[in-house]
Amino acid sequence: MAAFEIKKITDNPQLINMAANWFHLKWKIPLKAYKESMQECLKQYNAIPQWYIVLEDNHIIAGLGVIENDFHDRKDLTPNICAVYVEESYRGQGIAGNMLNFVCEDMKKKGIDTLYLVTDHSSFYERYNWQFFCMVQCDGEQTMSRMYIHHL
Secondary structure: OOOOEEEEHHHOHHHHHHHHHHHHHHHOOOHHHHHHHHHHHOOOOOOOOEEEEEEEOOEEEEEEEEEOOOOEOOOOOOOEEEEEEEOHHHOOOOHHHHHHHHHHHHHHHOOOOEEEEEEOOOOOHHHHOOEEEEEEEEOOOOOEEEEEEEEO
16 A cells, blocks of 8 residues: 555544545535534544545545444444445555554554444455444444444
């Protein structure tokens, strides 16, 4: 991933508008929600939320966040990695794995020892030492989704 650079929004507040817009376009969550969450992560006493993007030539090619709950019914399973996305033309290059490793290390430094992640993928996260934990009901969804756990 030599040409790609992972940026923490906490260290790069000037990227909030660009990052919030990018996540909004990918996940259709209101732009305001992303901006508010990213502003909240600037408060240094908060370990959660946190947001990360991957840049190539000043363009976002991937990103993810860490929030308390990723819109599911298991409020006890927290914090959650959310909004994991890699632009299609950049997939298969290890970017998602590098992001996950980076974020896990960052969360460990912040005193977090366990992370959760909701997904419809059935084998992708196992490659990065995540373990299937249980099924959860996501807000507004008819079917259950897979919840993964990762001990840091």
